[in-house]
Amino acid sequence: MGPEGVLSRPEDLMLYEYDGLSALEMPEAVVFPTSTEQVVRMARLAAARKMAITPRGAGTGLSGGSVVTQGGIVISFARMKKILEIDLENQRARVQPGVVNTDLTLAVADDGYYYAPDPSSQKACTIGGNVAENSGGPHTLAYGVTTNHVLGLEVVLPDGEVIRTGGKCWDLPGYDLTGLMVGSEGTLGIVTEVTVRLLRTPEAVETMLAVYDRVMDATRTVAAITAQGITPAALEMMDGFTLRAVEQATHAGYPMDSAAVLLIEVEGLREAVKEQAEQIEAICGGNRVRSVRRAKTTGERALLWKGRKNAFGALGRISPNYYVQDGVIPRTKLPEMLEFIEQVGKKYDLQIGNIFHAGDGNLHPLLMFDARDRDQSQRVVKAAQEIMKRCAELGGSITGEHGVGMEKNELMPLIFSEDDLELQRQIKALMNPTGSFNPGKVLPTSKMCGEIRVQVSAGG
Amino acid sequence: MGPEGVLSRPEDLMLYEYDGLSALEMPEAVVFPTSTEQVVRMARLAAARKMAITPRGAGTGLSGGSVVTQGGIVISFARMKKILEIDLENQRARVQPGVVNTDLTLAVADDGYYYAPDPSSQKACTIGGNVAENSGGPHTLAYGVTTNHVLGLEVVLPDGEVIRTGGKCWDLPGYDLTGLMVGSEGTLGIVTEVTVRLLRTPEAVETMLAVYDRVMDATRTVAAITAQGITPAALEMMDGFTLRAVEQATHAGYPMDSAAVLLIEVEGLREAVKEQAEQIEAICGGNRVRSVRRAKTTGERALLWKGRKNAFGALGRISPNYYVQDGVIPRTKLPEMLEFIEQVGKKYDLQIGNIFHAGDGNLHPLLMFDARDRDQSQRVVKAAQEIMKRCAELGGSITGEHGVGMEKNELMPLIFSEDDLELQRQIKALMNPTGSFNPGKVLPTSKMCGEIRVQVSAGG
DSSP states (O other): OOGGGEEOSHHHHGGGGBOSSOBOBOOSEEEOOSSHHHHHHHHHHHHHTTOOEEEESSSOOSSSTTSBSSOOEEEEOTTOOOEEEEETTTTEEEEOTTSBHHHHHHHHHTTTEEOOOOOTTTTTOBHHHHHHHTOOOTTHHHHOOGGGTEEEEEEEOTTSOEEEEEOSSSOOSSOOHHHHHTTSTTSSOEEEEEEEEOEEOOSEEEEEEEEESSHHHHHHHHHHHHHTTOOOSEEEEEEHHHHHHHHHHHOOOOOTTOSEEEEEEEEESHHHHHHHHHHHHHHHHTTTEEEEEEOOSHHHHHHHHHHHHTHHHHHHTTSSEEEEOOEEOOGGGHHHHHHHHHHHHHHTTOOEEEEEEGGGTEEEEEEEEOTTOHHHHHHHHHHHHHHHHHHHHTTOBSOSSSOOTTTSGGGGGGTSOHHHHHHHHHHHHHHSTTOOBSTTOSSOOSSOTTOOOOOGGGOO | OOGGGEEOSHHHHGGGGBOSSOBOBOOSEEEOOSSHHHHHHHHHHHHHHTOOEEEESSSOOSSSTTSBSSOOEEEEOTTOOOEEEEETTTTEEEEOTTSBHHHHHHHHHTTTEEOOOOOTTTTTOBHHHHHHHTOOOTTHHHHOOGGGTEEEEEEEOTTSOEEEEEOSSSOOSSOOHHHHHTTSTTSSOEEEEEEEEOEEOOSEEEEEEEEESSHHHHHHHHHHHHHTTOOOSEEEEEEHHHHHHHHHHHOOOOOTTOSEEEEEEEEESHHHHHHHHHHHHHHHHTTTEEEEEEOOSHHHHHHHHHHHHTHHHHHHHHSSEEEEOOEEOOGGGHHHHHHHHHHHHHHTTOOEEEEEEGGGTEEEEEEEEOTTOHHHHHHHHHHHHHHHHHHHHTTOBSOSSSOOTTTSGGGGGGTSOHHHHHHHHHHHHHHSTTOOBSTTOSSOOSSOTTOOOOOGGGOO
C-alpha cells in the first residue's frame, strides 16, 4: 500500500481510538487500502500473524463498532470511496464502502433519484459503515432500514477468500447471505463493494412542524396518524428539553416554551401530498396541537431538518457529556414508555431528553451527565440499562439502528434465548473461525447478562 | 398425533408424490402435526432413525420443493392453520405455517388491511410455503417478495431445538437469521410460526388493460412507465399466444387478435391514482397502444386479474403439458430477452408463451409440449436451460419467485462461484448437519452444471 497507505505513529493512531460512542485502545496500525485485492492481502497477513482486523468507515457509529478491543489493524475505507456504477434505468448503484452516504444521493439527484437510508450523520458516515450497522434514519418509517436497500455485496472473508452475494435483482436463489452480512458489524466478513437500490425523488414534499403544550398529545397524534392508515415519510418527535437545546444551537424555529414538537414529512405525487398534509393537520387539530406550520421553502424545510439531524450535537453544548440510547418498542407503547423514562430519570436523578423516530417506535433517550462525576456516570449506565430492559419487556428491541457493537452485546440475552445466541455463535465460528475480524462485538463475550459494558465517561 | 394425524397407506401417500412441478417418489408416511411440540417430536424421531423429513404446505410449488427425494416423512401443515394473533395497531400478524395466503388478507380486510405478497396460487398456497420459497407475485414490483414482509419466525432445527428469530420490530440486532431462513426451502429448519407485516388497503385502485398490436410496443411501454418514475402496484405482460388461451378459458375480455396486453394497476390515495392512471394512459398512447381500458367495477377488475392469475391453468386446456419457467433479468433487457426466447422456440421447434411480471423483469416463459413425445420433452428441458443461461448472462437470475427446489439446484453455478456455493454448503452443514431436512434441494448435488434436473413429463 506504500507509506501513504499506512499509519503507525502513536499520534496518528490515537485518533482511531474513538468513534461516535467511545474510546478504548489504540490499534497497532491503520491501513488505507484502495482495492479489494489490498484488503485480501491484509486479511491474509493478519491471519498469518494472528492479528485482529477492525474495519472502519467514518467512525461516526454510536455503539463502538469501529473501535479496537484487542489491538491489531484498523482497515479504514477512506480511500475506497468510488461510485463504481450508476444504472439509472434499473435504479441500481454499485459503490465502494467508503462512499459517504449523502454523496451517492448527490451523484444522482440531478437525474431525479436518491438513496433512501438517511442516518442523521449522513454527511459524514459511509455506506460501508451503514451496511455494517444496518443503519436507519428518520425515513425508516416509510422506506425501511439499510438492509431493505442493499441487493448485493462483495465480501472478503477472514481467510482472504472473496465472495459475491446477491446482485442487481430483488432476490437471488439460495441462502440470503446478503441479508446475513448486513448488520453483522464486520464480524463475519469485510464488505468491499455494495450494490444498492436507488429511488425516484418524489414529485412533492411537505414538511410540517406541529407544536404541543403536552407531550401526551404529541404521542396521541402519532398513534392517530398511523391509525388512519397514513404512512408519513418521516414522523419525528422531540420533547421540550431537547427542542430547546436544538433551538438554541440551530435557530430552526422550534418554540422555546413548548412541551414537544412533531416533525412530520409526507411525500409523493403533488395531489396526494396536499391531501395527506391536510389530513394530518386535521388529526393534529383533534389532538390539542398548539400550531402546525408547513415549511414554505426548501430553505425552511432544510432548517427544520437541520435542527433534528444536529440534535445530538446541540445537546453537547448544554451538558458536559451525554449518552444517546437507541431502543425500539411497538409504537402503540410510546405513551407508556415515555412515562417510564421519566420515572427512570427521577429514580437516578438524571436529566433525560427524548428524540423519537416516533412512527416506527425507535427511541433515542438522551441521558445528560458530567463524566468527571463518577457516581453520575455510573447512574447513567444503570438508567440506560433499565430503559433497554423495559424496551425488551414491551416486545421491542435493544437497538433500532445504532447497532450492538461493544456497547450492547451483553444485553443480547434480553431478547435472545441461549439457543438463539448459540446458533449465532456457530454462524460466526463458521465464517470467522479465529474471531480475528472485529473481535468483541455483537455477541456476548461474558456472563454479564443485562449489563451495558460501555464506559460512558468517554462518550458525548 | 393419533391415527388421524398420520397417513401411511400407499393410496394415500401417492397424492404426496406430486407438487405443482413434478412427481418423484412416495414418502413412507405423511404426518399432520397440530403443534410445534409435535414437529419437534417428529424431528427427534427422524433424527434417531436417520430418516429424511420434507415439509409441505399446499403442494402448489413450481420447483419441486415439497416432493421427497429420499423417502422418509412428509410433514404436512394442513392442520397448523391458525391465525394466532392480529395486532392491527402495530400492523402485524402471527400465523401458523399452514394458513392459506389469502385467508390472512380475508381476516383483516374488513378492518382495512391486507397481506401484500400475492402469488397466483394465493387461494391455495400457504404462508409457510411462501416463506420456504420466498414467493413473489404480481405486486412484487411495488411491495417486494415474501422476505420483505416477514419479521419473525419460530423454527424447528433438525435436532429438535426450537429457535425464535426476529419479532415484531423492523429488524433485530445480531445476525439476520429470519432473512437466512426465508427462501431456504426447509433445508435449514422447519418453520412453525411466522410473524408478518400487514399493510393498509389503499384508498383507491385503478386497473387498466392496454392492448397492443406489436409485442415490442408493449415492452417499450414498460420501460417508459418506469423511466418516468412511476411505480405501478403491478405491471404484467402477456403475449398473444398466452392471452388467447386465457381468454378462451376465463372470458376476461382480452382481445383475441392482439399481439400483447399489459395489465397495469396503480393504487394509493384517490387523487394520486387518478393522476398516475392518466399519465400511464398517455405513455401507452405514445407507444402505439391499440386501446386502454380501465376496469369500471370491482367485478371487472377481479375478472382481469382472474385471467392473469389462472393463466397457467388456461394453458393446460390447450396443450397436453407445459413447463413454466421462472427467470429474472434487469427490466431494461426485456425486448432483447423476448427476441431470444422467440429464437429458442424456433431452434427447438416449440411453442413458447410469455407471461412477465414485466415491471420487475421476472419472466415466465411457458413451454408447450406433449409428455408422451419423448424427444419433445427433452427439447423442452434444453430450451428452458438455454433461457435460464441467458438470464444469468444478462445479469439476472435463474429464479424470481418459484424457488430452486430440485429443479434448478444444478443451475446454481450459473450465478454463483464455487466459493459462494461452498459457503452456502457450510451454512447448510452447520444447521442441518445430517442433511435430513428436505434433502436434495437448493444446492447442487452433483457435477451436472447447468442442467435442469426435473422430469418435465410429470408437470403441467
